[in-house]
Amino acid sequence: MAKKIGKKTRGAFEKLKKAGVDPAAMKLPTAPQILRTIDDSVRGTIVTDTPEQLGDAIRRFRSSVEASGGRVEVDNKWDNNDNPTGYVGVHTKVLMKTPSGRDILSELQFHLRSVYDGTEASPKDMSHGISKQIEAMPSKVAPGTAAMQLIFATAAPGIAHGS
Numbered sequence: 001m002a003k004k005i006g007k008k009t010r011g012a013f014e015k016l017k018k019a020g021v022d023p024a025a026m027k028l029p030t031a032p033q034i035l036r037t038i039d040d041s042v043r044g045t046i047v048t049d050t051p052e053q054l055g056d057a058i059r060r061f062r063s064s065v066e067a068s069g070g071r072v073e074v075d076n077k078w079d080n081n082d083n084p085t086g087y088v089g090v091h092t093k094v095l096m097k098t099p100s101g102r103d104i105l106s107e108l109q110f111h112l113r114s115v116y117d118g119t120e121a122s123p124k125d126m127s128h129g130i131s132k133q134i135e136a137m138p139s140k141v142a143p144g145t146a147a148m149q150l151i152f153a154t155a156a157p158g159i160a161h162g163s
Helices: 007-018 031-037 051-067 123-136 142-155
Strands: 042-048 071-076 090-097 103-112
Touching (some): 042 051, 051 071
Parallel strands (some): 042 103
Antiparallel strands (some): 071 090, 090 103
């Protein structure tokens, strides 16, 4: 019977494959092999009810990280007019140092509750499933993109992109 692996383990195997490492052919991956494939060792999500709360949470988070000597790179998906799916959210890549001087790279995402409520039925998770199906298609186009546009348009009505 095949051993079940969790979502995080599957993600690590996918990252190894993208890096050109075949997990099936490896007896045991070495720590350097694994570490080279991990681009966000800590991941989390902050959820707010309103765009104002979202902006405030992002500003407070960034200020706190920078005051601690860390760096924050912000990717505001609301401003990304090139994204045909309609996906919205704010993703941050955070670089912090441990007391011993080691770098820790993490990702923190910020979402409105109407987009991500922590359930698989949330627009964010539903669209993620669609995007995985699109990635598997030979031509990655229209049907999935239109479905994601509808999901995000109904999740955040009245909130325009790029405003």
